[in-house]
Amino acid sequence: MKRIVTAFTVAASLWAGAAAAQDKPTFYLLSHGGPSDAFWIDWNRGATDACTQLAVTCNISFSGGDMAAQKEAFNSAIAAKPQGIATTSAQPGLWTEEVAAARAAGIPVVFFNTDDTSTGRQGYVGADLRSAGVQWAQYLVDNKMVKAGDTVFMPVEVPGASYQVLETEGIASVFDPLGVKYDVVEAGTDPAGIIAKMTDYMVANKPVAMIGLGDSVMSSVKQVFDGAGLSAGAIPVVGWGNSKTTAEAVRDGYVNAAAWQFPSAQGFMPVALLKLAAAGEPIGYNIETFSLYDKASVDPILKLYEAE
Amino acid sequence: MSDTPKPGLAALIKVPQYASLVLLVIVLGTFAALNGDFLSPLNVSNMLAFLPELGIIALGMTLLLTAGEFDLSVGATFGLVPVVVMLLVQNAGVDLGLALVIGLAICVLIGLINGLIVTKIGISSFLVTLSMLMIIRGAALYITQGFPLASWDQPGIFVTLLAGDFYIGPFRVYASIFWFAVLSGLAGYLLNRAKIGNWISAIGSNRNAAVARGVPADKVKVWLFVLTSVLAGLAGMISAFRISTASPVAGTGYELEVIAMVVVGGTALNGGRGTILGTVVGALMLRGIRNGIVLIGVPGLAYNIFVGAVILGMLMLHAALQNSGRKG
Numbered sequence: 001m002k003r004i005v006t007a008f009t010v011a012a013s014l015w016a017g018a019a020a021a022q023d024k025p026t027f028y029l030l031s032h033g034g035p036s037d038a039f040w041i042d043w044n045r046g047a048t049d050a051c052t053q054l055a056v057t058c059n060i061s062f063s064g065g066d067m068a069a070q071k072e073a074f075n076s077a078i079a080a081k082p083q084g085i086a087t088t089s090a091q092p093g094l095w096t097e098e099v100a101a102a103r104a105a106g107i108p109v110v111f112f113n114t115d116d117t118s119t120g121r122q123g124y125v126g127a128d129l130r131s132a133g134v135q136w137a138q139y140l141v142d143n144k145m146v147k148a149g150d151t152v153f154m155p156v157e158v159p160g161a162s163y164q165v166l167e168t169e170g171i172a173s174v175f176d177p178l179g180v181k182y183d184v185v186e187a188g189t190d191p192a193g194i195i196a197k198m199t200d201y202m203v204a205n206k207p208v209a210m211i212g213l214g215d216s217v218m219s220s221v222k223q224v225f226d227g228a229g230l231s232a233g234a235i236p237v238v239g240w241g242n243s244k245t246t247a248e249a250v251r252d253g254y255v256n257a258a259a260w261q262f263p264s265a266q267g268f269m270p271v272a273l274l275k276l277a278a279a280g281e282p283i284g285y286n287i288e289t290f291s292l293y294d295k296a297s298v299d300p301i302l303k304l305y306e307a308e
Numbered sequence: 309m310s311d312t313p314k315p316g317l318a319a320l321i322k323v324p325q326y327a328s329l330v331l332l333v334i335v336l337g338t339f340a341a342l343n344g345d346f347l348s349p350l351n352v353s354n355m356l357a358f359l360p361e362l363g364i365i366a367l368g369m370t371l372l373l374t375a376g377e378f379d380l381s382v383g384a385t386f387g388l389v390p391v392v393v394m395l396l397v398q399n400a401g402v403d404l405g406l407a408l409v410i411g412l413a414i415c416v417l418i419g420l421i422n423g424l425i426v427t428k429i430g431i432s433s434f435l436v437t438l439s440m441l442m443i444i445r446g447a448a449l450y451i452t453q454g455f456p457l458a459s460w461d462q463p464g465i466f467v468t469l470l471a472g473d474f475y476i477g478p479f480r481v482y483a484s485i486f487w488f489a490v491l492s493g494l495a496g497y498l499l500n501r502a503k504i505g506n507w508i509s510a511i512g513s514n515r516n517a518a519v520a521r522g523v524p525a526d527k528v529k530v531w532l533f534v535l536t537s538v539l540a541g542l543a544g545m546i547s548a549f550r551i552s553t554a555s556p557v558a559g560t561g562y563e564l565e566v567i568a569m570v571v572v573g574g575t576a577l578n579g580g581r582g583t584i585l586g587t588v589v590g591a592l593m594l595r596g597i598r599n600g601i602v603l604i605g606v607p608g609l610a611y612n613i614f615v616g617a618v619i620l621g622m623l624m625l626h627a628a629l630q631n632s633g634r635k636g
Contacts, residue, residue, distance in 0.1 A: 159609055185608030190560050191553045196358045203351050204603035229350045
């Protein structure tokens with residue numbers, strides 16, 4: 001009898017284990033980034049940590065900026081009928097059909113890093129670009145670095161891109177009522193061209209402050225200052241800070257405050273949201289992963305880059 | 309007393325490169341008058357820092373245009389070579405010198421493919437090099453996953469030779485300006501003094517006539533494509549060392565900027581007439597215009613309107629000066 005009970009117990013345990021494995025939710029995480037980029041390495045670490053800790057199966061893919069490849073991955077994910085899909089949305093309107101199809105199939109969808117609210121996604125984890133603009137402008141105002149009549153230099157790689165439009169909207173909401181002017185300047189995407197254009201502007205216009213609307217322009221700040229004959233801290237600079245070069249510029253005093261997007265949290269939180277959704281919990285809310293760092297708080301970020 | 313009239317301004321501007329030189333003086337003078345900082349040591353140093361990188365590519369393009377061909381893949385080659393070199397050094401542990409040789413060998417290969425397809429299959433160089441531009445840019449993006457690499461920022465013989473900097477009085481001078489000067493001298497010698505210069509002009513003027521006179525037109529063109537690619541790769545390495553970044557999108561749009569420099573300098577777009585001095589002047593003029601437009605306070609998003617308008621104005625003035633010179 002004892003043997004029968006033991007055998008039954010073992011069989012029951014095995015069945016329960018197999019059932020548990022079968023019930024383990026599967027999520028697809030689709031990034032437009034590249035796996036070798038520092039930001040996405042940290043993001044990947046956060047995502048895989050979440051998958052282990054929350055006991056879910058994650059299929060993670062990077063499309064390296066290839067929207068067609070990411071679209072194919074999304075459609076493959078829908079076909080696999082997982083318990084959730086998390087994706088970036090680097091291009092507005094890219095996921096209109098796919099999100100509708102996923103929702104129709106009962107698959108929860110969460111966006112991270114870049115949002116597109118028009119798709120009907122259930123949640124978002126990342127920075128609010130308009131809010132980023134507000135915070136940069138407010139930093140300069142609160143620290144009395146700009147006043148009415150001043151013109152702030154705002155270089156951007158691609159004028160008219162959605163990130164520039166949203167960030168400038170946020171900046172305008174702070175500067176316009178105070179009479180602070182701003183000059184959005186196309187710097188292009190070619191690194192040498194960015195440095196040349198920004199240096200020329202600095203020499204010519206001697207702006208009182210700068211807000212870098214993209215990571216490429218921000219990572220050129222030190223060389224621009226050197227070219228324009230300016231010492232570190234000669235004018236206040238704020239903007240994006242998702243690169244080692246910019247973090248070093250913050251440490252060395254060329255950049256006053258830079259924005260960090262908490263890449264690890266951007267990987268962890270979408271998995272947590274999807275796990276909740278898979279358990280039947282409602283997830284119709286956003287999680288903002290954004291803050292400014294300065295010289296006093298740059299060390300953990302530098303350590304992160306140095307570890308890679 | 310000689311009866312021969314002394315060459316005056318009217319006679320000088322019959323020569324394309326001198327017409328460009330006159331225009332360069334006008335451009336520089338105008339910007340200097342509008343903003344005192346234009347000729348300041350700091351601004352001149354900045355202008356000269358970027359100038360050689362485009363100027364070196366323009367030298368190859370001048371020879372190629374004179375022979376009646378285009379190379380639209382130079383900007384992509386400019387971006388690809390540093391990316392390959394840095395990947396070899398950082399990921400494969402290859403010695404920097406060897407990696408540079410491999411990078412330049414890739415340029416030779418690109419030039420050979422361009423040249424052989426143009427000359428042996430007979431497809432227009434515009435179409436061949438446009439396709440090559442896409443292939444090379446795509447390759448650079450693919451192997452880097454679209455992200456820039458950290459470039460070689462350690463001091464060393466190659467960095468010093470290609471992009472080292474020092475001060476002459478208040479002017480910060482990069483080694484690349486000497487490369488540009490030496491290569492300009494060599495290209496000028498090739499085009500104006502060597503037999504191959506006559507061949508290049510003859511091929512660009514009338515290829516069939518040149519071939520009938522025994523000029524190895526196809527061979528010359530293939531080697532001009534190779535030279536242009538190698539110069540683009542060299543310029544890419546200089547740029548990557550100077551700014552300590554190797555980006556897969558570096559050099560975007562350089563092909564058209566370089567063609568504008570060459571044509572503004574007086575080289576004929578349809579071949580047969582080329583001038584290295586004019587290209588040096590054209591490079592200075594384009595860089596001066598881009599810099600000067602910023603310095604005179606044009607609104608940030610209106611730069612390209614003014615740059616385009618000034619270049620167009622310069623080309624029209626150039627044509628008018630030459631036409632009046634011919635009539636005179």
